[in-house]
Amino acid sequence: MPMDLPLSQLVSDDGSHVHRKIFTDPALYELEKQHIFSKTWIYMGHESQIPKVGDFITSFIAETPVIVSRAGDKEIYVTINSCSHRGVPVCRADQGNTRRFICPYHNWTFNNKGDLVSIPQERKVCNKPEKAELGLKRVPRVETYRGLIYACMDENVEPLTDYLGGMAWYLDCFFDRFDGGIEVIGSPHKWTINCNWKLPVENHLGDIGHGPYLHGSILQGTPQVQELEDTGLNVVPKPGHGLSVRLMPEGTPDEMCMFGMDGVAGMDPEVNQYLRESHKKVTERLGEVRSRLKPLCYSVFPNLSFLWPNMTLRTSHPRGPGQIEYWSWFVIEKNAPEHIKEKLKIHYTMMFGPGGLLEGEDAEAWSQQFSGSNIDYADDRTYYYGLGLGEEESHPEIPGKVGSCFNEHYAREFYLQWRQRLEQGIQETSKLEIK
Template identity: 55%
Template sequence: MTIDIAALVNDDASLISRRCWSDRQVYELEKRAIFGRAWLFLGHESQVRNPGDFVQAYMCETPVILARGQGGGLHANINSCTHRGVPVCRADHGNTKRFVCPYHNWSFSVEGDLVAIPQEREVQCAPDKSQLGLKKVPRLESWRGMVFGSFNEEIEPLESYLGDMRFYLDAFFERFPGGDVEFAGSPHRWVLDANWKLPVENQLGDVNHGAFLHSTLIPREIQDTIAELGHSVVPAPGHGATFRLMPEDCPVDEVAWGFEGMAGALGGDEVQEYLREVQAQANERVGPIRARMKGLTYGVYPNLSFLWSNSSFKVSHPRGPGKVEYWSWPVVPASAPEHIKAKLRHNYNSFFGPGGMVEQEDAEVWIQQYRGANIDFADDRPFYYGLGLGEEGPHPDLPGQVSVTANEFYAREFFKRWRSDLTSVGAAS
């Protein structure tokens, strides 16, 4: 059965078919057209500092090992033995010299090369081990310590792929000495009965549900401030950033990163002085416009999200049209003293992650949305994405298309790219 992609998303992406969220054929096409061709986030270099360090990752549903080789280089290989396909790594992270398949003990180096087959001494025709290493991820690049891989050998360089999204990400990264941040160990992981795109959309720019869905935690006054000072930006279709651009005379505690979380409020004088010192140097490090940015939510196409206020990176890993495995890491400045890092992580722990109060409310809505996309007798009523249609435009100081946060153009641009990606592969099928 051929998928009529044009019928799923109309030309201005103001109408999105429920099938985009619930149809198995659409999902299988997404795997080839998007996850088989885009840059996908694998991990952060702070997780694999030393030779032999590794973390597990996924590229859509494909398990991958990201490792630091003995020579110091980064390597990404599919976690599947070339003998019978069994995973050769079962730990989430660690340090090792070999990945060993538990079935027949085939042994692979950290770089992914096959180095030992116990059974070959018993046969006369030994196989060529150089041809039997783990399948490598063909493209691997790092930016600001963020490591991405792609199955597409012809994909554009990562910096070009990110484009002007770097301007907005650097408003966070370059605030800190050296421009470095740090991830800690394995992510929180939890599985939801939802489609992978809705968590992405939520973090891409949907900041206007807070005063309603999270009304017991987020007062209406905060939403009014977002409406007054908030900007939504699409640097390129599929990427997005939302933030408040605070007034030039704004008190330091209102604009500085970190004060909106529990660490800033309850971390004590030393933490607060650290946050003020970071902000005092922000103008020099990121320039006057970005120094006034108080970030909200960011997204990198197709499935990486960044929640500025709670200092967490998130990946929405598909597990089918109606299931998603959500991964979430707290992130802190690499240059901060260790005891301050520990307190800053509370910005994440208090509200987000599987036990966070806000995240649980989001998760429930994502589950309910998938059910709404999968009900009978509603196929003729697509979801409406037309709020603010055509109101976005250029800004004198900010790259990309810019509008108020209530404009849903961030989601429309995502689905325009989504439709283009699926069309290009569908036409070639």
């Protein structure tokens, strides 16, 4: 162990105490990359971003740069963006369409599957290199769920649907809500925040408690805040994943259950009309219970989040223990009319993304939390995650463990999952060393 504390002291057995060092320690960060980011399913992007053969986007698995591309066989390939010859990136764009990825250094050329197709210098040598062995390194597992593209560096990982578990039922609320599906529009907004990567994830797992306070200048006293207190629930469908929802009581009129859209956008008559229309099919597609469900925010272990009211998917890409590159996309019903897409897009950027009113406050809190976590003298003061401890239970209508809207079990389960994966990873590595 590079740390002087066992993992059991970093996250207490009930998850209610979390050591400050888990947000700051460089040795722990190395373990996270090795035993979490290299072992779990990581979100890459959405299929609507690469619909055509040759389309690609670039992404990351922790700090590992990857190309996500649609090859001639229509399949999606995820390859490491680093030439097999000298390591130079072979793709320098955020997105685009191409048949070939060409290394600028010596022009080694790869196709969309990452296979090496030409080495210009080989014409003057007798021992021809074995090209089949010199392709870009491929991330072995790629699967999609409702258009969400995931990749995993561990060949033996469980299938994506098993990994998502009960979270799929909730993901379907949005990603399977519409006949024509959803689409991600545009390249992601990207910005750096000086915080630990786990904090934005924790926030989207279900941190309702910060809303009226950190965001008080906008949200304080609004009906949405009251509705959250009245009907909000924090759900852990599977340890590590989590979400916040409002479950409206049976018999609630449709206009109170629509879409989970809040605030300014819903006040616009055209958007309101769209939401009413779109709600009509929900019971048919998702069933009665989910027609009364208004999700707010999701996180999928380890680093994908989804914010329903402002329709944004986001990933927290770590850049060391103290910085992230935060990526955020706008998602919407594919068949929504253009003027609705335009209005909801503005609803996203007004509140979220690097210029968003609410986002700026979140980033402020997360980066200040990182400063606080660095105070060695306070290391004996663990962070308290005990709100509602033991009060979560199963629910008659919705899957998973369910607690009140201020129950922090979503975070307890996340950090326990984190601890368990590190413990397991360390144990497996030490076994390998003994062999």
